[in-house]
Amino acid sequence: MNYKKKIFHVENISTEKLSKKFQTPLYCYSYLKLKKNITNFKKYFNKIDPLICFSVKSNSNIKILKEIKKFGLGADVVSQGEMMKALKAGIEAKKIVYSGVGKTYSELKYAINKNILLINVESKSELLAVEKIAKLKNKKVDIGIRLNPNINPKTLKQISTGRYGDKFGLEKDEFLNLVKYSKISKFLKLKCLSVHIGSQILNHKPYEKMLKVINNIINETNHKFKFVDLGGGMGVPYEKKNKKFNFKAFNSLIKSFLKKHNVKIIFEPGRSIIANTGILLSKVIYIKKNKFKNFIILDAAMNDFMRTALYGANHNIIPSIRKKKIIKKKFEFVGPVCESTDKFLTVNKFQLIKEKDIVIICDVGAYGMSLASNYNVRPFPIEILVKNSKVQIIKSRQKLSDII
Ligand SMILES: *Cc1c(COP(=O)(O)O)cnc(C)c1O
Numbered sequence: 001m002n003y004k005k006k007i008f009h010v011e012n013i014s015t016e017k018l019s020k021k022f023q024t025p026l027y028c029y030s031y032l033k034l035k036k037n038i039t040n041f042k043k044y045f046n047k048i049d050p051l052i053c054f055s056v057k058s059n060s061n062i063k064i065l066k067e068i069k070k071f072g073l074g075a076d077v078v079s080q081g082e083m084m085k086a087l088k089a090g091i092e093a094k095k096i097v098y099s100g101v102g103k104t105y106s107e108l109k110y111a112i113n114k115n116i117l118l119i120n121v122e123s124k125s126e127l128l129a130v131e132k133i134a135k136l137k138n139k140k141v142d143i144g145i146r147l148n149p150n151i152n153p154k155t156l157k158q159i160s161t162g163r164y165g166d167k168f169g170l171e172k173d174e175f176l177n178l179v180k181y182s183k184i185s186k187f188l189k190l191k192c193l194s195v196h197i198g199s200q201i202l203n204h205k206p207y208e209k210m211l212k213v214i215n216n217i218i219n220e221t222n223h224k225f226k227f228v229d230l231g232g233g234m235g236v237p238y239e240k241k242n243k244k245f246n247f248k249a250f251n252s253l254i255k256s257f258l259k260k261h262n263v264k265i266i267f268e269p270g271r272s273i274i275a276n277t278g279i280l281l282s283k284v285i286y287i288k289k290n291k292f293k294n295f296i297i298l299d300a301a302m303n304d305f306m307r308t309a310l311y312g313a314n315h316n317i318i319p320s321i322r323k324k325k326i327i328k329k330k331f332e333f334v335g336p337v338c339e340s341t342d343k344f345l346t347v348n349k350f351q352l353i354k355e356k357d358i359v360i361i362c363d364v365g366a367y368g369m370s371l372a373s374n375y376n377v378r379p380f381p382i383e384i385l386v387k388n389s390k391v392q393i394i395k396s397r398q399k400l401s402d403i404i
Pocket residue numbers: 055057058076078099100196198199200231232233234268269270271272366
């Protein structure tokens with residue numbers, strides 16, 4: 001994805017063409033970028049040979065899941081709905097792990113019937129529910145237990161999940177109790193220790209601490225785990241000032257961990273696989289100027305892309321056609337939704353911009369469409385996948401008549 005002669009292109013097709021043909025707001029993904037991300041991820045960890053379970057909550061478009069499946073990835077799911085989608089996309093049950101603090105009894109029953117790889121339990125009550133279902137079915141169910149390693153991942157507080165104040169996982173003592181309990185249970189087979197300390201983590205140091213904690217706890221349990229599930233969370237550079245995540249350093253930390261523990265590593269990456277594969281094309285409806293700012297009112301809003309309103313996340317906005325003339329003034333890119341948090345970006349200068357121009361919100365492949373809603377009774381946008389010069393509609397634009 002780049003400019004060719006001043007016009008932005010996704011692979012071989014210009015965003016001007018795409019926005020005319022499919023209208024806006026428009027989610028557009030690049031197949032080549034997805035392929036590259038997956039190939040790179042595998043390459044970083046090729047000596048470890050991990051099981052890579054794509055985090056479905058980051059992007060649950062079934063056509064995307066089908067592409068991901070073709071590269072041999074499994075899935076990390078957090079609801080029955082996500083599990084059903086992963087299975088429908090052809091992902092083998094034995095490559096599906098199930099996370100989440102509030103899996104209901106019927107969701108657990110569904111997962112157990114499907115014989116998925118692991119149910120990663122996050123509380124004593126959940127463990128007992130799994131055991132009860134297993135007993136009724138008279139079978140032994142494979143589980144992991146999610147540890148809360150009490151580590152600050154140094155990311156946005158809204159997406160930190162591994163400190164004792166967070167609802168996720170189990171603190172050390174309770175973790176050890178549940179290990180003891182599962183070891184003697186006739187209906188549970190404890191196979192995995194799992195963790196996931198947060199998302200958009202750009203520094204590998206928190207992972208280093210996490211591996212130390214895991215090392216100590218495994219030694220304390222004296223249990224032979226078959227898997228260690230390290231979760232996801234590897235960050236991507238959304239802003240120029242962001243450093244790239246150091247996969248090499250993370251890989252060598254894991255390699256030395258594996259010298260002490262002979263386990264299979266599981267990863268649950270979402271963002272690092274899918275974030276930079278997607279852009280959101282949007283048309284300028286109006287430009288409203290006051291003394292302080294130029295408000296660029298877009299046809300995309302927080303219901304289409306929520307990360308900015310939800311976490312204060314920063315996503316770059318670039319023009320579909322590059323122009324030389326730069327205007328020095330505050331520009332605020334906002335959506336039409338009736339909320340003051342419905343804004344995407346404020347900058348101190350931007351190129352000359354007019355009503356009906358197309359702009360591009362960058363890196364929206366993860367937690368973009370999967371967080372979209374019908375707020376303000378706005379229909380879901382269309383999603384397309386570009387492969388060289390071919391375009392596939394992977395989800396049609398929702399019709400207003402379907403939501404009225
Ligand atoms: C959200 C989530 C992930 C994926 O996180 P990314 O930051 O997108 O890599 C992985 N595991 C669990 C349990 C999650 O909740």
